[in-house]
Amino acid sequence: MKNILVTGCLGQIGTELVKKLRKGYGADHVVGSDVKTTGVEKLGDGPFEILDVRESQTIAGLVEKYNIDTIMHLAGLLSAVGEMKPQLAWQINAGGLFNVLEVAREKRTAIFFPSSIAAFGPGTPLDHTPQDTIQRPATMYGITKVTGELLCDYYHLKYGLDTRGVRFPGLISYETEPGGGTTDYAVDIYYKAITDGHYDSFIAAGTYMDMMYMPDAINAVVQLMEADGAKLKHRNAFNISAMSFEPEEIAASIRKFMPNFTMGYKVDPVRQAIAESWPNSLDVHAAKEEWGFNPQYDLDKMTEDMLKHLKEKLLKK
Ligand code: VAH
Numbered sequence: 001m002k003n004i005l006v007t008g009c010l011g012q013i014g015t016e017l018v019k020k021l022r023k024g025y026g027a028d029h030v031v032g033s034d035v036k037t038t039g040v041e042k043l044g045d046g047p048f049e050i051l052d053v054r055e056s057q058t059i060a061g062l063v064e065k066y067n068i069d070t071i072m073h074l075a076g077l078l079s080a081v082g083e084m085k086p087q088l089a090w091q092i093n094a095g096g097l098f099n100v101l102e103v104a105r106e107k108r109t110a111i112f113f114p115s116s117i118a119a120f121g122p123g124t125p126l127d128h129t130p131q132d133t134i135q136r137p138a139t140m141y142g143i144t145k146v147t148g149e150l151l152c153d154y155y156h157l158k159y160g161l162d163t164r165g166v167r168f169p170g171l172i173s174y175e176t177e178p179g180g181g182t183t184d185y186a187v188d189i190y191y192k193a194i195t196d197g198h199y200d201s202f203i204a205a206g207t208y209m210d211m212m213y214m215p216d217a218i219n220a221v222v223q224l225m226e227a228d229g230a231k232l233k234h235r236n237a238f239n240i241s242a243m244s245f246e247p248e249e250i251a252a253s254i255r256k257f258m259p260n261f262t263m264g265y266k267v268d269p270v271r272q273a274i275a276e277s278w279p280n281s282l283d284v285h286a287a288k289e290e291w292g293f294n295p296q297y298d299l300d301k302m303t304e305d306m307l308k309h310l311k312e313k314l315l316k317k
Pocket of ligand 1: 078079080116117118141168169170171178180181182184
């Protein structure tokens with residue numbers, strides 16, 4: 001990778017991926033792009049462009065202008081907001097990816113595509129969900145993720161494009177808050193622990209989902225994209241996860257550092273139904289064997305780091 005374009009760079013993953021890539025490849029070699037500018041100051045030095053991925057000419061123009069050889073395509077709507085606006089989710093998530101793949105076909109760029117545990121649904125084995133199994137998601141977000149996986153594999157097989165992806169679990173971070181996801185409760189809880197000492201979870205007790213701390217997610221993206229393509233048996237997309245927990249377990253982890261923290265429940269039926277359609281835990285052996293996936297954070301190590309950084313972020317205001 002020499003010149004990288006990141007779409008959706010101001011989102012929860014993008015903000016941190018751009019900074020990591022700029023450290024490794026040089027600020028001028030990593031172009032951030034997003035449909036908005038809110039939060040652009042977090043990226044630090046380096047080129048930024050306004051990009052709506054529904055406009056394929058603009059994508060092609062940026063690839064040309066910066067001689068891009070790799071597109072990390074993060075632009076998209078998440079699961080809960082995708083259920084509120086399914087047509088828009090299709091246009092951006094599926095339509096936007098198609099535009100990126102068509103530009104990549106012409107310009108021969110490599111592609112990173114973020115799939116999700118949402119690519120699984122009812123009928124998928126819920127525990128230790130296999131790398132290769134049934135994928136019939138019941139959400140528009142999940143449908144766009146399965147579509148994305150199939151399109152990326154198709155463009156690899158038909159046109160020889162270097163497309164690679166992972167199925168992200170819920171991602172937890174303190175830099176940029178997620179927007180409109182189902183796993184967001186596992187981020188909200190840390191913010192509320194600091195500001196209120198209490199959190200009412202919109203996901204019910206006992207609801208297990210795969211999760212991962214953002215540093216492990218960012219390292220996984222770079223590791224996969226730098227891996228030897230000849231060694232990849234799978235491409236779109238690899239199961240990755242660092243842990244699986246339910247709300248009571250993350251609350252117990254917080255209480256190890258904040259003994260007076262309390263949690264209640266105000267379950268959101270829409271996001272609860274989405275969560276229940278997703279796996280409880282993933283089998284990640286393919287990622288480990290094919291490109292050395294090796295997450296470093298477990299729940300308590302993540303909790304300690306999250307609370308430390310959020311105290312600095314929230315209490316200094
Ligand atoms: C969501 N955070 O909740 C995203 C992610 C696996 C979850 O895709 O929609």
